[in-house]
Amino acid sequence: MTDDIAFWLGYLTNGKHLAWYASFQFTIFAAVVGGAFAVIFGLLGATLKNSRLPPLRLIGTLYSSIVRGVPDVLFFLFFPLAFEQTVEWFVATQICSPEAIAAQTAAWPPCREANWLLGSFEYLMLASVSLGLVYGAFATNVIHGAMRSVPAGQLEAARAYGMSASQVLWRVHIRQMWVYALPGLSNVWMLLVKATSLLSLLQIADIVLWADRLGAPNFCRLLAWSTTIGAGATTSSSSSSTSW
Amino acid sequence: MKKIMLAATAALALGTPAFAQETVRIATEGAYAPWNFINDAGQPDGYEIDLGSAICEKAELSCEFVVNDWDSIIPNLLAGNYDVIMAGMNITEERLQTIAFSDEYFPPDPSRYVALAGTEIDFDNLSGVRIGVQGGTIQAGHAEAELAANNTVVSFTTADQAVADLAAGNVDVIFADGAYVDPIVTASSGSIEYVGPDVLIGEGMAAGLRKEDTDLKAKLDEALAALKADGTVDKLIAARFEGRGPYYAQ
Amino acid sequence: MDGFFNDLSLMAPAVLFNIYFAAVSIPLGFVFAVFLALGKASPNGLINRLSRCYIYAFRGSPLFIQFFMFYSLALSLNLAFWKPWGVSGFVLHPLFIGPLVLVLNTAAYTAEIFYGALRAVPRGAIEAAQAYGMSPAQQFRRVTWPNLIRLAWPAYTNEVVFLFHATAIVYFALPVVGSQKDLMITAKDLVERDFNTYLHFSVAALYFLAVSLVIFFLFGLIYSRLMRHLPAQPRMRWAPKWMR
Secondary structure (H helix, E strand, O other): OHHHHHHHHHHHHOHHHHHHHHOHHHHHHHHHHHHHHHHHHHHHHHHHHOOOOHHHHHHHHHHHHHHHHOOHHHHHHHHHHHHHHHHHHHHHHHHOOHHHHHHOOOOOOOOHHHOOOOOHHHHHHHHHHHHHHHHHHHHHHHHHHHHHHOOHHHHHHHHHOOOOHHHHHHHHHHHHHHHHHHHHHHHHHHHHHHHHHHHHHHOOOOHHHHHHHHHOOHHHHHHHHHHHHHHOOOOOHHHHHHHO | OOOOOOOOOOEEOOOOOOOOOOOEEEEEOOEEOOOEEEOOOOOEEOHHHHHHHHHHHHOOOOEEEEEOOHHHHHHHHHOOOOOEEOOOOEOOHHHHOOOEEEEEEEOOOOEEEEEEOOOOOOHHHOOOOEEEEEOOOHHHHHHHHHHOOOOEEEEEOOHHHHHHHHHOOOOOEEEEEHHHHHHHHHHOOOOEEEEEEEEOOOOOEEEEEOOOOHHHHHHHHHHHHHHHHOOHHHHHHHHHOOOOOOOOOO | OHHHHHHHHHHHHHHHHHHHHHHHHHHHHHHHHHHHHHHHHOOOHHHHHHHHHHHHHHHHOOHHHHHHHHHHHHHHOHHHHHHHHOOHHHHOOHHHHHHHHHHHHHHHHHHHHHHHHHHHOOHHHHHHHHHOOOOHHHHHHHHHHHHHHHHHHHHHHHHHHHHHHHHHHHHHHOOEEOOOOOHHHHHHHHHHHHOOHHHHHHHHHHHHHHHHHHHHHHHHHHHHHHOOOOOOOOOOOOOOOOOO
């Protein structure tokens, strides 16, 4: 009995469980920062897609269709690695001596000096940007559609007042657009919140990773219970299972 | 995948400031008790953490433990995310092709099969058995090479998950380091037991290093030799592994 | 270039796992979704509430977590049920439990699409059917269903592509049996070997894009067949929303 109480109390006192509860902050951080980036990238993408210059339009279209055309988890894993490697490659072209490159035994980076070491926070930040990039592609589409829904008359009126193109964009078009974009953006936000469950794949110690680590040993307890019941014993053996 | 990341990294700033130099980062898995695990305070703990700290103190290095998933622990060493692996890693020919090892700090130990009590398995003629292993271990390598033809090898990302699946009956046996399953068999009070033969496949556990870090290897080996000679290693082993050792007493 | 073709051939068997997951889940999920959508539209309070709860729960939680939960659940019932029934190896196999979760998940999303389409079926068409004296079953088969499926098909196509993308996370949550690895695990293993992020992930992305396009093509064919009665057949929009 006391063992059982101690076991359940462990959910409040055990450092691992406390670390698990604390790890909610990473998930929430990634969702909020990722969401902010998604809106920024969405606005950027939609503006590019609306641009009068064909190359810019092409970039916007490519961004939103390629990122949405592959699974979110693929891009989510790809971006932080690719970004890091691109930076390392660039640094390597600047600082690596031929001897250092020759001495490097690993496949990457080109030389030891070019290695860019990311701490937990930097990596969480990269993951958030990655989330923002993926769902920014969805937001691009939503915002692009919303921008086209703004009545043409309002934009014409703004132009008639003598506003420049950028003034029309910032003062009227983008502000009026939100009304049409919000329902779609709230969908994107839901997707993004659900996608934060993938953080553990980037070895960020988020709620999913802790839940996974803490959950596995419970099966041994389960086994101890089921054998206890199976043997018809009532009290004896569950105490031994608490150590693991 | 690439970067080391548990928030729980213990900074073990050892050595006096006068000798303090660049921090040596030691990677561990944090899920392989009693070698390394995350303790109830949420910090890395275990034999390798004790030993690593002792070595660093001896060698007057400033060390820091980081936690990295097992399946990417060698690639990330090579990529330079940390300098040393201490994660219950056995010396093998295959690993020696990519990384270097220090002197061993845990002797060659037979790998063992464990199963739920009452499981009948014919080990002379092993076939049709579901064998659980942790992916990327020497046991996984052995099972895939020798046993995969007639049996199903199920690989899990952590050893704990393999034990969970054994306890739930999803795999018939698990094949793991003897000293890893010892406490599990003991604590299961008879519901999990050893089956089959012991298989000696590892050449002892040691710290993994990049091949070019010969200076660091020399320092670690020297400190380790001193700790073996004064009995510290045996003491640490005895503290974490019940009934093991002494191995290195002169 | 060699590496590219090498990757193509390495990943060719891997993509079959993703295709298998999708091919099994799509038809089963479709059938289940029809019942769920009808349940959500049902006047019976209990059925209605159950369907709504189901759809809300599965659309509201991350698929990644659903995989973990169903695997743990199946694992904890193993000794009590699957083992005695002799289906243990089958039930806990990723090739079974993967599609199972995908079916449960996609059924919820698809049901929401079908439910929307069901409410959009023209009132007059149903009233006309009633005036003809059709039984409820006849009404559904002859009037409601043909309208519903035509209305829902473009959105359903998106859902199917999304489901195919979702197959990418199956093996991140479930144990790998033998050498059965899907695209993402293959790509990840290759990246961990030589850090050639751009190459390996791009090839995996190409496979996902290619299969997605095939799905669009096939579902477009079905759509034009569904719409064959119209003099000017509407083409399926080639810029899909890819939004769940």
